[in-house]
Amino acid sequence: MWLSMRIITPLFLLLGGVRGKDNIEKCKLVSESESAKKALRLLEPLTQENFTVAVEDEKEKYSYTFRVCGDVDGLTNAGLVQLKDSGTKVRIGNYNQTRVIGGSDWILLIYEGGEKYESHCSKEARKAMIMISCNKDTKGKFSVVLEDREKQEDCYYLFELDTSAVCPVIPSKLSAGSIFLIVVFCCLSVYILGGFLYQRLVVGAKGVDQFPNYAFWSEFGNLSADGCDFVCRSRGNREEPPTYRGVATEPIEEEPEERDDHLLPM
Incomplete structure (x- = not known):
């Protein structure tokens, strides 16, 4: 029945257009x-x-x-x-x-x-x-x-x-960037909704575990921070300079005490 309707409907539309x-x-x-x-x-x-x-x-x-x-x-x-x-x-x-x-x-x-x-x-x-x-x-x-x-x-x-038959057809004004964002949004929506249903109905997950790939996304922020730290920050010696420049950082050795006992009269 469904196949017959799919065949007959275009025929009616075609015949209607020819008749018009x-x-x-x-x-x-x-x-x-x-x-x-x-x-x-x-x-x-x-x-x-x-x-x-x-x-x-x-x-x-x-x-x-x-x-x-x-x-x-x-x-x-x-x-x-x-x-x-x-x-x-x-x-x-x-x-x-x-x-x-x-x-x-x-x-x-x-x-x-x-x-x-x-x-x-x-x-x-x-x-x-x-x-x-x-x-x-x-x-x-x-x-x-x-x-x-x-x-x-x-x-x-x-x-x-x-x-409305004589109204001019207004062309689409969507840019390539807008179309790309729409496609990305649709794919993301399908991913979230499909993953949620799979986790809930097939896996039987509850709570936040119903979110698709929850373990990965929960670590995504830390992984991003580690990657940024590795790429953007210097890995050399980052010892802070002393507070006062005139003071040496190493301990000063005590000089031996000079004794003048031999200068006293006997």
Whole structure:
């Protein structure tokens, strides 16, 4: 069973990645460029999801549903659809007429070719603009910003989508010294923990004897001091000089006493 799961899981991941790539290719760019294709590829993780937001104004309630390079509510080529409370569906933009502008941590996705206005904006086709911004704390937060239709042309619907999919990858800043210290710390932790368990469970040690190689480490300080003493200190005669320089260190022999008895008169 475990072996089967290990084989099947990578297959699912591989198929999911291929499917996401196929969905991205459904988006037809109005103006193709390498920068637009690169920005569009960043949206592959979002191709399997629908993003919906409900809106209520003075007249009625309705909702917007957005999908990256996929059909919404079964409408062919419809990437963003407005669903009114009455059940009417309005195509806001098509993903087969896509424009993409990418930045460092944002992507502006534009769907053109929606249904034409009935009386506004010179009856031109609707257009959806979705500002997709980096937000590491959420997978996908979809919201409506505005509908700009109070002009003669170039009207649009503006939406925001906060997601972590477009966040730039931050490279590791660990230096070689930091990596070395981490490896040493991990090895030391394994040594102490493994040795402790072995001494306690296998050898049956108690108290401080549970520490691995306790006899060696208890003598390590003395051995280090002896090594330092041997290498760094002089081994010659270290007799301290006398306190007063004018006094000889060897005992002074007493001079023989001169007797002058022979000088006395007899």
